[in-house]
Amino acid sequence: MLVGLSINAIDNPDTEFRRVGGKLFNKETKFILRIALLSNFKWIARKLGLKLIPSDITKFFMGVVKDTVNYRLENNIQRNDVLDTLMKIRDETQENEGKLTIGEIGAQCFVFFIGGFETSSSTGTFVLYNLVKYPEVQEKLRNEIRTILARHDNKITYEAMQEMKYLQMVVDETLRMYPPVFQALRQAARDYKVEKDNFIIPKDILVSIPIYAIHHDPEYYPEPDKFDPDRFNDENKAQRHPMAFLPFGHGPRNCIGFRFGLMQTKIALIQLLLNFRVYASEKTPDPIKFDPDATPLTSITDMWLKFEKL
Ligand code: HEM
Structure with missing residues (x-):
């Protein structure tokens, strides 16, 4: 379960989540090189427009998180999970207290996903x-x-x-x-x-x-x-x-x-x-x-x- 979605990669190995997780860690993505460049030569990496996470992965993941947040808000759904907690933190903080953006909520969900994936x-x-x-x-x-x-x-x-x-x-x-x-x-x-x-x-x-x-x-x-x-x-x-x-x-x-x-x-x-x-x-x-x-x-x-x- 991620952000309250049923993924079931065992019965459905072709699920988009498995593909995206696999892609992040496969050779073509050169994840380790991206980490090395962005951590050691941040300025050059930024100038070159290098991103840690490839854009299509960010787009897929942010889409899922945004849709799920909106769905829960519109349908008043509460699941007592990580996403609910993040939404609650966002609601309870003021702008001047560093209110969480939807991008930050998505990033937190993403880091949970990749941290637990492999x-x-x-x-x-x-x-x-x-x-x-x-x-x-x-x-x-x-x-x-x-x-x-x-x-x-x-x-x-x-x-x-x-x-x-x-x-x-x-x-x-x-x-x-x-x-x-x-x-x-x-x-x-x-x-x-x-x-x-x-x-x-x-x-x-x-x-x-x-x-x-x-x-x-x-x-x-x-x-x-x-x-x-x-x-x-x-x-x-x-x-x-x-x-x-x-x-x-x-x-x-x-x-x-x-x-x-x-x-x-x-x-x-x-x-x-x-x-x-x-x-x-x-x-x-x-x-x-x-x-x-x-x-x-x-x-x-x-x-x-x-x-x-x-
Ligand atoms: C056997 C399984 C796992 C191993 C060996 C492992 C290992 C690690 C290590 C070494 C770190 C860096 C810690 C540091 O810098 O001191 C880390 C960070 C992290 N892991 Fe895991 N992990 C595992 C499972 C998971 C799972 C299942 C999740 C989420 C459900 C997860 C989420 C995270 C997150 C979010 C961080 C970043 C924490 C932060 O920066 O504050 N990990 N993990």
Whole structure:
């Protein structure tokens, strides 16, 4: 559901939303190059008329948001969702308080859409990849899921998922190895002295926090290419620097959708593992080669896996 629309991309894979989301991240759009140019050479990029989001995507998305806002206003519809909240904020603020424009409402909806579009499905895919390579982990995880669900009337509830500690460890270790968002950006609000290295980050400079590199630093994760969910048991987690694990960023601008993202990834994995055993096929990449033009982190080849019905 986005802005209160029923999209249903599973039964209808040709839906415009899926096409638009796919287009934003595909090679032709050069999204990563656009981000690099607009963040590092803003002035030149603006002079060249470069936009972060291609115009046809903006046009489609703004059209959907405007139509939905108007429809709700005309028909007095309330759905208690993100769009309702944004409309309420707009109504309750005065012009001089920075009233939200329809463009800003559309931008907020859009960032929710792209933030949740590839990240959760990539995480699920990388988890399955790890489970194929480590079948003993797959069995252990399936046993945990079955045992806990049996205690919960075989219903996948929030409470049942909270009990699935091993599932969380498997997902965390996968997010460590394959963080879909592999860097976070920050702009220095003032000159900042890094005491340890006697180094100043000047005001306004853009800083890239290399999430992928931190997650593969042997100082924090010995044998970083090895998949080992036990790195995320309570004891091991407590011993590590808290900033050594940043799949959702950190601080006031961290991922706003991280609980939702984790939840939908876990629901998909639980359903799949209850119903299928997953294997490698001769086409499964090993190791995964990343697409240098893609964001989020993506395998350059398709991810082929075999599913056997249980
Ligand atoms: C496993 C899934 C996900 C991962 C790994 C992920 C990762 C991230 C990361 C690393 C950031 C940047 C944080 C920072 O700079 O400190 C981010 C930002 C964001 N994410 Fe996610 N995300 C996921 C799912 C979602 C979902 C499902 C949504 C929305 C429903 C979402 C919406 C956003 C938004 C709106 C931002 C920008 C927040 C801001 O700038 O204040 N994400 N995400």
